[in-house]
Amino acid sequence: MISKPISDLDQLNAAPARRIPLALVDLRPLLGWILPPLIALLLVAVAVEIWARVADVSIWVMPRPTTVLENFFTDFSRYFSEGLKTLGVSLGGLALGTAAATLLAAGVAHSQILERAVLPIAIMVKVTPVIAFIPLFIIWFGYNPAPKIAIAALITYFPVLINAIAGFRDVDPRMHDFFRSVDASTWEIFRHLRLPAAVPYLFASLKISVTLSLIGAVVAEFFSAGQGGLGAVISIEYDNLRVERVFAAVLMLTLIGVTLSTAVVVAERLFSWRLDQPVSAS
Amino acid sequence: MTYQTKEGGQLEAVSPTSLTIRAGEFTALVGPSGCGKTSLMRLIAGLTPSSGGEVLVFGQTPREAQRHKRLGLVFQEPALLAWRSVEDNVRLGLQLNPRETHSSTNVDELIDLVGLSAFKRYRPAELSGGMQQRVALARALAIDPPLLLMDEPFAALDEITREQMRYELQRLWSISHDPTEPPRSAVFVTHSVAEAVAIADRVLVMSPRPGRIIADIPISTPRPRRPEHEHSDRFVNDTAIVRAALRSPTTPAVPLDAA
Numbered sequence: 001m002i003s004k005p006i007s008d009l010d011q012l013n014a015a016p017a018r019r020i021p022l023a024l025v026d027l028r029p030l031l032g033w034i035l036p037p038l039i040a041l042l043l044v045a046v047a048v049e050i051w052a053r054v055a056d057v058s059i060w061v062m063p064r065p066t067t068v069l070e071n072f073f074t075d076f077s078r079y080f081s082e083g084l085k086t087l088g089v090s091l092g093g094l095a096l097g098t099a100a101a102t103l104l105a106a107g108v109a110h111s112q113i114l115e116r117a118v119l120p121i122a123i124m125v126k127v128t129p130v131i132a133f134i135p136l137f138i139i140w141f142g143y144n145p146a147p148k149i150a151i152a153a154l155i156t157y158f159p160v161l162i163n164a165i166a167g168f169r170d171v172d173p174r175m176h177d178f179f180r181s182v183d184a185s186t187w188e189i190f191r192h193l194r195l196p197a198a199v200p201y202l203f204a205s206l207k208i209s210v211t212l213s214l215i216g217a218v219v220a221e222f223f224s225a226g227q228g229g230l231g232a233v234i235s236i237e238y239d240n241l242r243v244e245r246v247f248a249a250v251l252m253l254t255l256i257g258v259t260l261s262t263a264v265v266v267a268e269r270l271f272s273w274r275l276d277q278p279v280s281a282s
Numbered sequence: 283m284t285y286q287t288k289e290g291g292q293l294e295a296v297s298p299t300s301l302t303i304r305a306g307e308f309t310a311l312v313g314p315s316g317c318g319k320t321s322l323m324r325l326i327a328g329l330t331p332s333s334g335g336e337v338l339v340f341g342q343t344p345r346e347a348q349r350h351k352r353l354g355l356v357f358q359e360p361a362l363l364a365w366r367s368v369e370d371n372v373r374l375g376l377q378l379n380p381r382e383t384h385s386s387t388n389v390d391e392l393i394d395l396v397g398l399s400a401f402k403r404y405r406p407a408e409l410s411g412g413m414q415q416r417v418a419l420a421r422a423l424a425i426d427p428p429l430l431l432m433d434e435p436f437a438a439l440d441e442i443t444r445e446q447m448r449y450e451l452q453r454l455w456s457i458s459h460d461p462t463e464p465p466r467s468a469v470f471v472t473h474s475v476a477e478a479v480a481i482a483d484r485v486l487v488m489s490p491r492p493g494r495i496i497a498d499i500p501i502s503t504p505r506p507r508r509p510e511h512e513h514s515d516r517f518v519n520d521t522a523i524v525r526a527a528l529r530s531p532t533t534p535a536v537p538l539d540a541a
Contacts (some may be wrong), residue, residue: 032444061487083498172359174357175361175363177324177355177357177361178361178375179327179378180328181328181348181355182348182351182353182375183349183378184347185379237413273365280300
């Protein structure tokens with residue numbers, strides 16, 4: 001229950017003077033974390049390169065890393081612009097899913113009836129492979145980004161819902177007593193007690209759902225190849241047996257994934273008052 | 283003249299009890315663990331509904347007293363908002379239910395009075411337990427409540443801090459108070475006899491569960507109290523009376539349960 005900075009509007013007038021030093025300022029300690037995996041990755045790439053050359057592996061099976069990189073940089077503008085589409089779908093779904101889940105969680109945290117009505121359905125949706133809805137969503141929403149965003153939203157929804165409910169309820173009972181003792185309204189208790197208490201939980205779930213939303217976006221794009229996006233690129237180039245382009249598209253997806261995850265971590269450092277994260281639901 | 287602030291009713295953990303706490307009086311409630319001290323306090327604060335009987339706080343129900351922000355609560359744990367600075371934690375009571383904020387409390391002054399002016403911008407986690415409890419005290423006093431309810435507020439502190447806080451509390455208790463309200467009263471729950479005698483004007487002794495009030499002992503040491511008074515004959519005498527009441531025939535010599 002105890003620790004550092006905050007997330008909501010309170011913090012604007014709270015205590016900007018006493019902020020944790022950010023890794024953004026001093027990058028040196030970060031190098032210790034970034035360099036080892038980069039070197040490991042490079043070694044793997046070199047090993048694959050040697051293997052592909054020595055064993056003369058077919059380009060349809062395992063294109064050489066240098067071939068993939070060459071294609072990646074030659075066609076960079078294509079991967080970049082298709083990547084932006086995928087990113088847009090992913091972020092749109094994430095925003096929609098997170099907003100809807102947080103709102104519902106706020107309701108559930110206040111009403112047992114709502115909890116009983118909603119949670120079983122939410123769990124049903126969770127155990128159903130959401131991807132299976134893609135063809136249906138395309139029929140419903142049409143040949144546009146909407147069904148893809150809907151899939152990304154649906155796939156991010158559950159972890160946020162469960163974490164937000166837990167967060168809204170993780171309130172010190174004595175603190176709650178104090179709010180009651182001055183006749184604070186339900187809204188005041190929510191705004192000044194439950195919502196800030198839930199912020200670390202929301203960030204924990206965001207870490208999970210940000211990558212889930214990317215999965216949702218890519219798989220949805222497989223089904224609507226005419227509309228572009230990296231999922232569409234993979235689907236098309238797979239049909240063309242241009243495996244090096246498939247790899248290049250995957251590389252771009254990896255970069256997007258790393259960027260998104262890093263953004264969440266940085267946002268958490270900036271906005272969350274707690275650094276020791278609660279265990280998150282998957 | 284006595285001013286009736288409230289009457290105790292019966293509740294699950296507490297057997298039929300009737301008590302009146304006089305305005306302007308500092309009352310300590312002592313008794314063995316589990317005797318219902320906390321239940322009684324929560325009843326007065328309107329946090330637990332009464333199963334019968336009536337609680338009146340300055341002639342109002344506890345709910346009405348909450349609505350008019352006439353109750354200042356301090357718990358055993360500081361229960362501060364971890365994401366707010368000291369300053370904003372103290373301000374909390376003023377900020378909530380703002381229609382009833384009529385007190386002209388100067389938050390800066392209050393923080394100064396609890397000796398934390400250098401720590402205004404700090405977060406609770408950066409403070410010691412004693413400092414956190416001072417913030418909780420300042421938060422309770424910020425709404426200038428005519429009734430201060432404290433549930434073992436110093437129990438979690440180390441002994442040195444605890445003894446210091448007694449006299450600090452006495453000083454804070456008497457500060458700036460709205461003259462249109464009745465003089466400030468306090469109910470202080472503790473299981474430390476020395477603490478009760480050092481702070482209170484009147485010590486109420488409760489029996490083990492089901493709790494009831496078995497003794498009502500006035501404390502004669504004059505105010506303002508000072509630490510030296512704890513060595514005075516009066517203090518020793520009053521302490522002995524309270525201890526004797528706790529051991530009285532209705533109370534087993536050894537507490538039945540340490541729950």
